[in-house]
Amino acid sequence: xxxxxxxxxxxxxxxxxxxxxxxxxxxxxxxxxxxxxxxxxxxxxxxxxxxxxxxxxxxxxxxxxxxxxxxxxxxxxxxxxxxxxxxxxxxxxxxxxxxxxxxxxxxxxxxxxxxxxxxxxxxxxxxxxxxxxxxxxxxxxxxxxxxxxxxxxxxxxxxxxxxxxxxxxxxxxxxxxxxxxxxxxxxxxxxxxxxxxxxxxxxxxxxxxxxxxxxxxxxxxxxxxxxxxxxxx
Numbered sequence: 001x002x003x004x005x006x007x008x009x010x011x012x013x014x015x016x017x018x019x020x021x022x023x024x025x026x027x028x029x030x031x032x033x034x035x036x037x038x039x040x041x042x043x044x045x046x047x048x049x050x051x052x053x054x055x056x057x058x059x060x061x062x063x064x065x066x067x068x069x070x071x072x073x074x075x076x077x078x079x080x081x082x083x084x085x086x087x088x089x090x091x092x093x094x095x096x097x098x099x100x101x102x103x104x105x106x107x108x109x110x111x112x113x114x115x116x117x118x119x120x121x122x123x124x125x126x127x128x129x130x131x132x133x134x135x136x137x138x139x140x141x142x143x144x145x146x147x148x149x150x151x152x153x154x155x156x157x158x159x160x161x162x163x164x165x166x167x168x169x170x171x172x173x174x175x176x177x178x179x180x181x182x183x184x185x186x187x188x189x190x191x192x193x194x195x196x197x198x199x200x201x202x203x204x205x206x207x208x209x210x211x212x213x214x215x216x217x218x219x220x221x222x223x224x225x226x227x228x229x230x231x232x233x
Contacts, residue, residue: 019067030135032200101147190228
């Protein structure tokens with residue numbers, strides 16, 4: 001398997017673990033605020049790193065690293081991901097998967113095979129705004145619902161998260177998302193940051209005041225709603 005990026009050390013991407021992050025190429029979404037645009041619509045700009053190279057590095061870092069984060073793009077686009085995860089687990093690492101939730105069958109399969117330990121699922125917006133926010137034309141929202149239900153009712157550790165953008169999200173949207181996620185363990189709001197690699201220009205974060213109001217709206221349904229970076233608040 002060929003990956004599009006490799007961050008050899010992260011203290012942020014995997015909650016509570018020292019980890020590395022690998023980036024898969026390609027995505028079935030085209031979120032205007034995506035900060036990894038080179039993995040989505042400019043794939044030729046991405047690096048080409050073989051799974052063998054990554055596995056070799058992981059073997060050398062046993063006892064130093066604890067986990068491997070798989071992100072993208074959308075990792076579940078790649079059927080060969082299972083073989084890579086099997087090798088990662090053989091070495092002894094925990095695995096965190098970032099996903100948009102549009103491939104519930106593949107998500108369930110990998111979780112049920114014990115190849116994933118933690119899932120972070122992005123919730124792009126309230127369902128009536130999903131197509132515009134995710135750039136997912138005629139997408140099947142029942143797939144998103146299926147992934148949500150699987151995580152909430154399953155045994156694997158997980159979080160849901162929404163990147164909040166001034167041009168796309170309102171307090172009402174966050175309320176609706178919280179209702180959809182009712183019963184979830186953790187829900188994070190993370191303010192948009194323009195990395196310089198976003199798909200659409202001239203997008204903005206929401207104000208701190210608006211973000212706090214969004215958190216309070218969500219907490220009416222989901223008590224464990226947090227703003228990323230404000231742990232315990």
